[in-house]
Amino acid sequence: MARISTFDDWIDLLKDWQSDIGLDQELIERFMPGYTFEAKYGELPTSEIFFGDFKGERRWEKVREIPDQRMRDAVLNMIVFQGDTEFASNEQQRFLVNNAPSEYDLAALVRIMVEETRHGYQMCHLLVNHFGSEGKIEAQKMLERRAFGKKNRLLNAFNDDVTHWLDFFAYTNFMDRDGKFQLTMLSHSSFAPLASSMGPMLREEAFHMGTGITGLRRIAKAGVIPVAMQQKYYNKWISGSLDLFGTDHSGSAQWAYTWGIKGRVDEDKTTDGVDKESLNERARQQFHAEVEATVARVNEVNASETKLYTPDMRFNRKIGDYAGKYYTVDGRELTRAEWDAYAPSVLPTPADDAVLAAYFKNPDWIAPKGNLSAN
Secondary structure: OOOOOOHHHHHHHHHHHHHHHOOOHHHHHHHOOOOOOOOOOOOOOOOEOOOOOOOOOEOEOOHHHOOOHHHHHHHHHHHHHHHHHHHHHHHHOHHHHHOOOOHHHHHHHHHHHHHHHHHHHHHHHHHHHHOHHHHHHHHHHHHHOOOOOOOOOOOHHHHOOOOOHHHHHHHHHHHHHHHHHHHHHHOOOOEHHHHHHHHHHHHHHHHHHHHHHHHHHHHHHHOOOOHHHHHHHHHHHHHHHHHOOOOOOOHHHHHHHHOOOOOOOOOOOOOOOOOHHHHHHHHHHHHHHHHHHHHHHHHHHOOOOOOOOOOOOOOOOOOOOOOOOEEOOOOOEEOHHHHHHHHHHOOOOHHHHHHHHHHHOOOOOOOOOOOOOOO
8 A cells, every 4th residue: 555645645544444444424424514524732731841851841842852762752652552542442333333222322422433533633643744754654554453354453452342332331431531541641741732632632532431421320220231241341341441551660651751751640730759660550540449430420320239340450451460360350369260260250251242132122221311310
């Protein structure tokens, strides 16, 4: 395939990608008439870098202003990984346009897919307009990878299909919540175009998380799908989301902080001293606490006496200190043989999807939006 030379060339690739995943223009026009993709940059609260070794200096507006090639490479990689997740999420959710439980849900899905596409567009706008030929190559590769078929999206959690709406609501509540954390940390970046991209993205991300928590509450309120079945999808995406914060004691996270490229989620609010060796762990703990609060919100309307829960942080981890180890949802360590017998009871299986298909035939499997008062 010929390499792109302009952003207009990249737009042509975007149209092909949209067609490939089934997000056709008719659906966009139906629910978002007149929508056009555009790069959005918000105002920054300060033009100064306010953490790391360059604290007090002016944020870098151009790549050539970044003092060191290693730092430029780190910024580029941050943008590439963020953009890759945005396109991947659309690919994961591509089947859902065919089986939405209501017109409201279909409209919400289309909006989420369009906005996630815009977030990928935003990252590629940065790559093409700031990083020269290398940026153009990376922007093109962004639309050539796939979460299906080749399954070569950069982060493993973004190569799994989201095939039904319980899966989708858990994904948008937990994975998009991780996205909020990542975007917030990047909003403090010393590279001004990246930092100023984050405000508009975060405002859109709020709707995605809201769709997720509302959907989970509607399912729990309806009381048709057994809580144990609901819980499996919580376990799947909570553990997957925890992995997205990266390895423990991460050297790359330390350098990103030292260089002012990526801050702590509460960098503009906290008075805590920074522990550079535990940046990922700190963010993961904060995320886990927020997840616990969302699960408590679902339990407020849960029709069952059996309550949903947040699994132990060591459960089903693929990255970090607990990768390659086996823990139950309440934190008991298992052998590999014990885990193999245990995992199907707490994580989704193909058989579960078949059982859910029968529940989805019941029109009351999910409560209407707006019918979410507590029991």
